[in-house]
Amino acid sequence: MPATTLDPRPSTLDRDDFVSRYGDIYEHSPWVAELSWDTGLGPAQDTPDGLADTMSEILAAASAERQLEVIRAHPDLAGKAAASGELTADSTREQAGAGLDQCSQEELERFHRYNDAYKARFGFPFVMAVKGSDRYKILAAFETRLNHSLDEERRTAIEQINRIARFRLQSRIAP
Template identity: 45%
Template sequence: MTALFEHSPWVEERADARASSGDRHADLMAVMHEASPEEQLALIRAHPELAGKAAIDRTLTDASAAEQASAGLDRLTQGEFDQFHTLNAAYRERFGFPFIICVRLTDKAGILAAMERRLGNEREAEIAKALEQIGEIVRLRLEDQK
């Protein structure tokens, strides 16, 4: 079974420890949003950079590898790879965590455009956006388990 959250089993564990609302996604999102700011940042930081080192050395989780491949991130030209590398570095420098987007809902061009656009956001807005995108990733992973 695919882990729903990247290297963060505590979210599912906490959701399992409380009464279910009957909506697994909502229960998981409640845990994520009730987590401390430090826990939320750790959750965001547990995600790999897109087309980054983990993709190259093949240390992505199976789910992340499949998701990145679905957006073509495993088939980048050298120019595209360089663009991802530059934007990843700029994003991490500005915000202190990796860029998060639900890659299954977009493509390479959409991801690059979002990275460029979101570099202009304030840090708190990017934390909120990253958590929103994690929610989308989890929603799709839950649907895959059905």
């Protein structure tokens, strides 16, 4: 079975075209795409998983402060940006896919309380790759992750962001 490729193939794009197409994979952080292109792209990066691996390595190699900038670029789940229509198209689809646009008032209040408690504890928003999840699993994850240490939670947030990036790249495969 042939590997599924991105179209056009990332390895064939110049830097500006690559960043134009893939600069939004990491929420408001086009520098990840820029540095990924700068590393040199080949056929291995023409698949969603290959490009996801390269981009996640760039984020993993970044300083803790730069990683925190990427984490902080993410919106609250079921937060004010969602209610006011200010999310990116990808975030809107992802949150709706998990049913966050269908929360009851009580669930929204729980999300707001958890978002506020999480940010007060860690200094950045709760990030979770919500594809394949639902609001009940997400609320349970909040409860668990609020007990993490700061370092553990920063690592978890980066892992989740890399999962989000992989899902976003997989959604862009050639038909």
